Amino acid sequence: MKVKNEKEISNTKEILYFTFKNKKMIIGMCLFLFFLLLGVFGPYLTQYGPMDYAGPGYHPPSSEYWLGTTFFGQDVFSQLVHGLRSSFGVGLLGGTIATLIGLSVGFFAGYKGGVVDEILMMVTNVMMVIPTIALMIVFAAYLPYRGVTIQAVIIGCTAWPWTARAVRSQTFSLKQRNFVSLARITGVKTIKIISGEIAPNMLSYVFMVYILQFGGSILAAVTLDFIGLGPTMGISLGLMLENAVLWNAIQLGMWWWIIPPGLAITLIVGGLYFMNTGLDEIFNPKLREM
Amino acid sequence: MGKYFRRKIIIYLITFFVAVTIDWLIPRFMPGDPINALVGRLSNYPQATQVAYSNLQRAFGLNIPLWDQYLNFWKSLFQGDLGISITIFPKPVFEIIAEALPYDLLLMVPAILASYFFGNKFGAFAAKKKKLDNWVLPIWYMLTATPYLWLAILLAWAFGVVLNIFPIAGAYSFSLTPSFSFDFVFDLLKHWVLPFLSLFIVQLGGWAIGMRNMIIYELDADYSKYLETMGVPEKLIRKYAYKNASLPQITGLAVQLGIIITGAITTEIVFSYPGLGHILNKAILQEDFFLIQGCFLFIIIMVLVANFIIDIVYVLRDPRVRHSIGGEM
């Protein structure tokens, strides 16, 4: 993802045109929206709560239980749609925090350079080395019970380093350009230059970063859930997978319990990646499909 | 070159120092008292509890001021002493980790190298064939979007339970004891295949996408166009493009390492593979903070060492870096 020429993105009409012509963008958006709607409206389609004992255990998919039941007889469909809500929640909150921190650190380090850059990059490198799980454990111990929100915040606070690095080098190269130097010579404040000159030029890039962070947060949450650092109340897709493994779903061949949660995650995150590439192509004509 | 590495090493040392300090804080700042939990297992006889408590406190080195504990931690760190595990009492944490580590390396090193190698090759191959590209790109995207643990579960279910051709648990059959016999090594390989595949497949997609995008950029770059107009054979241009494109991929590897290691941890949990991830999971569930601390220390060291190797490779592949002191780490 190289920096685009400002001329390329200036033409809004052209962008909209290519957005709706870009297959990747459309497929990605459809996948994403499908699961978003399923998460929003799905819970109204089922009469069972995610933790209710809806019927007999080990029940394969049927007209009564669309995706079968868990070991205890909970409705897998109900768990899935409620789990989707937590996943989107984590993606939204975690992705936003990570993007904001990453952008701020990256911009600032790249623009200021020198000692500020050195220190910020040092912090970034340290953050990169410390595993998210480590922080999760520390926080988990202090909070009596973990929820989806706190999980999202922690993910957001640890997922930003790569964004910071990438944004920093982008800023570096933008900084060298004439229009920025001009602003600086005329004595415009740092913040103003960043927000007024550099940031708009990187808008498309920022948007793509946000999409990646959104998907990354969803994946990170699944991992944390699975190793026993998930929310202690409620349900999430990661917890579904953790429970399935703990309650022998693999050995007992309960495919209806292990496939849906993972497939949903894969398709959502995959959809996001599609959108990311689609955007890249829209903003960067060289990559456009022929 | 010397200056560049000196600088790098200083950066690594500082990173190491800060990371280890944070790591040290983990067990010390926990609200629960780990020793209480251990003493709690002293069932039935309250009289023994008091004595055991102070004994254990001494054994764990928790009865001295924090500052001394910190200094002691560094001292003992260099002696390979990471304290004693609480869940696996009284086994030293260092020993537990040393026994687990070979399995991590056995799994992760081949998976990373193979996926990196094949991913880059496939990516570059697909980049020049538009039709193929349009077909395989979506697959690669779905692969990188797959959670490691879910792919692991699917593989375990499909190959372990439905087809029943690969074992799905442990690093070797429980009926064997580790030895250098053919029997054992073959068994080890059989157990290795599925966890390896789950790591390999997910990573493959990421590298392929990265390389494919890079190649397209490079082929579009001015120098490629220039070479083209000069009548240089396409094959040669592609070779240059590949070489240039592989540099950002190497940096990408450094960035990805943390995520790969976390992914490997979940894979190990699914397959009950006796590496660090498996031990860490147990330590987390049982709140064995010294063991958690030890695991993280090794993860930190692994990430740093890998980063360092990547740095060296980067320099070897791109002499320009020697001069760009102000560039990226």
Place this chain on the structure above:
Amino acid sequence: MKKLVVLTVVIMLLFSVAAFGARFDRKETMYITGGLWGPPSNFNPLAPWSAHPGVIGGIYETLYFYDPITDSLSPWLAESGGWTDDDTYKLVLRDNLTWADGTPLTSEDVVYTFTLPGSVDGIHYVGLYEKFESVKAVDEKTVIFDFSDPVYQEWGYQLYQIPILPKHAWENKTPEEMTLGANIDTCMGSGEYMLEDTAQDRIIYIRNDNWWGNEVFGQPKPKRIVCLGVPSNNVILGMMMKGEELDFANSFLPGIPAIKNAYGIHTFYDGEPYMLSANTAFVYINTTRPGLDDPKVRRGMAFAIDPIRIVERVFENMVLPSNTLGFLPIDGWMKYYNEDIANEKGFYYDPEMAKKLFKEAGMKDVNGDGFLELADGSEFKIEIICPYGWTDWMESERIIAEDLRAVGINCEPKFPEYNKYFDDITSGAFDLAVNNTNTKGTSTPWTLYYQIYQDLINGRANNGNYCRVEDPAIKELIDEFNRVPLDDEDKAMEAVSKIEAKFLDTLPAIPLWYNGMWFEANTQIWTNWPSADSDNNLYYPSGWAGEWQQGFLKILINVDLK
């Protein structure tokens, strides 16, 4: 790349045709699992809370063997023993007892073991030691225990709990080594097996062919026992389904009822409940909290919970609901179960009764939120906790909370991490908690009451009494029960009945279900496993740490090769 593939294929082929190497002879080896939780680390018989399966019983032996199924205490190292008067216990050892190194095992070793707490701090049976006047060896075989405070119930329990130590080997150890040491290199006892080797995931025991008991009890069949630390229960289930990888497991395996017959997995009962009962899961109530300090409220909650639903949903009927006193269904306890008291004061699932009791306690829904408030109008909102990751309990807790909410008690299930859970229940920072500490089968229900009502130490309930009851009267009753000689059953019944009545009146803890004595076995290599269907093969199938002298030692002698 092609070369690489070819090379790999060649190597694979090479390995597959290669001769088979160092495998133990399967027909001489028994693979067991369920009691080893991590890499082997502790072989110290003085650390029973942490020592691995087999250390006590298999290597270090006890004076007696106790069978919980038939409630019989039978001599093991001892030949005979008995009270010669109210304060004196005379013990006679068997002839020709030897340690694995050939040294004779004599009365000196017994005296050394029982008097060790006098010279070394931190030995767990110091409480018993303090009740001795003296312990003396009369001759090579005879020991006289003279009590200043004869605790009959406790003594009957400790006779099969305290492993006898080899004096000649232990004298050289420092106190620190004795209490905290791992005892790996110095692990030498008198038992059926010896420690051969350990690895990351296993302990390998090898048969002691010179075992003193070969002529007395017969020789154990397996030459080696490999005690595996299988990382998770789903792996154990997989191994059980495969068959030849695992012979014996003591783990809760969800799905056993569904696949048992298809894969030929043996359980103690062929049909429901499949498992014997091992211990009782209680809901402990913090009796110092407002509202929960009212026995009516506590009893009301007991009537509101339906243990059958837990047993069916979570455990697939592999366990049984508990009786109203929480007594395990074993003779040693049930002989003290007072039917009259249980019928008169006991509880059963009846939500209407629960509502009535809450009404009597003055609770009503003041603010109209559907949940009851306390008599003084204050909000009554409680939490029930169990450790995070203990999946069967977590599910059970959800059901309990649901049941309580159905009768108007605002109860949330919560799952703190184990350490926090443990901190909370010991320091009293909880409302309700699921726990089963020290409720396992013993020779006497004294252990249960001792545990429920024992003293707090500095305000902490480290070993029981999570309910924080401070009632000298009930302590008195428990001590009275402890001092009844084992053979005076009428007097014991009288003493224990008083405790039972008081327990049910105040109900500080609600017994709900029995955790199973999880036992699954394969019959592909070894057969003749304990079974409810046979008359002479009723051994308690526990390979858990510290319990081999309750059945497993005899199982090892009793199994047959297929």
